[in-house]
Amino acid sequence: MLNILSILVGVVVFLLALIGFIPLLGxxxxxxxxxxxxxxxxxxxxxxxxxxxxxxxLIVFCAVRLFLGGGLI
Incomplete structure (x- = not known):
């Protein structure tokens, strides 16, 4: 059951990360x-x-995005 919740959290994080990939939303x-x-x-x-x-x-993906954008962009 906890694995399913973890995967659901991961799906939500993935969808939010796609939004965060748009310029100025980093x-x-x-x-x-x-x-x-x-x-x-x-x-x-x-x-x-x-x-x-x-x-x-997903954490590695988001951290690389932050690194490339300088932490804000």
């Missing part, structure tokens, strides 16, 4: 990363690891 990634960390915690508490891995990939 600051949204600062709000997305803590949400993905919550998904990692849920995924770590479950017996399956797919939800945890999804959220780890």
């Amino acid at each position: 600051w949204l990634n600062w709000l997305i990363i803590p949400l993905a960390l919550f998904g990692i915690v849920l995924g770590a508490l479950s017996s399956h690891k797919s939800g945890r891995n999804l959220n780890i990939v």
